[in-house]
Amino acid sequence: MSDKRKDQYASAIFEIATAEGNIDKISGELYAFSQALEKSRELYVSLSDNSIPFEKRNQIVLDLLSNKASAATLGVIVMLVSAGRIKDLPDISKELSVKVAEQQEKEVAYVRSAVSLSDEQLKKLREALNKATNKQLDLKVTVDEELLGGITATIGDTVIDGTVKSRLQKLREKLEAKQ
């Protein structure tokens, strides 16, 4: 899918979410589902394979999200599956997050954490990153166990890395550089 079309999808979803008056929730749910889609190869293949009947793919989405996501989010995902665009959800979701953040005069910070964060931790983290970057940030958090521990945040071109994995990587580079 071209960037223009992704942007058009993101704009349409943004309009729907705005009309629903639940833009943060819909945007957050779509982002969370896109992360799940990126992590699970099986889910990605099942939903993006057009040879599987639409009803079956639709049922998978309903089974996964019917009690966890809002009706608007569910409707958007079902629409993307039926249009054969579900594989573009990660990009559309990011574009939507940017639009939402822009509307709120914020910037999106993509946070990856080794463990899930509590609301209080999220609040502290948001405040700290807001102060560090001198911007109002909308955090999009993903749990990534491969980081081993710690957090990394990407705001635009800036990466603030505090993960155990990156520290070990630096240690490896130092060891190899000494040779």
Add this chain to the structure above:
Amino acid sequence: MRAFNAATIFAAEAPNGNFLPGDINEFYWGSAAFLVVVAFLLWKVRPSIVKMFKKSNEQTKNEVEWAQNAADDAQCEFSEFKSKLGDISSEREQILTEARESAQNLEEELKQKAHQDAEEVKTRFSHDTELSRVQAQNEVKQQLARVALTAAENIVADSLDEKTHDQLLDDYISSNLKKANN
């Protein structure tokens, strides 16, 4: 004397008692005839014989002269040949000397080349050996680093409990706050 005595005896024994046998007139006529023959021969044959001798003499003289000339030529050629032989000998010596010098130079060049090649091979071998040693060392170090890092990752992953995760998050937040304050 003995011959005179023998002739006297021979004459005494002859039928006419003379020294010459037979009639004395025969002797005169015979002698006259002989003289006539001799005179005839001297008159007719002698010039031819003299001419023949002269011719023969001339021919012999020419032949002697030719032989003399041939001998002189031969002598000249011999001298020339000898001289050439001398030149050849000297040239041969020169060629031999040059050949010896060339051979010595070639030998020196070959020795130097062999020495240089040996040095190059030695240097290359030494360089390759050093390179291999460094590579092996680096590979071992990288391997050790990988093993150490993998072990460290495993240890860290096992030792990271909820409290440590919270601590890491707090460190991250405080580090960002410090940056903001600075």
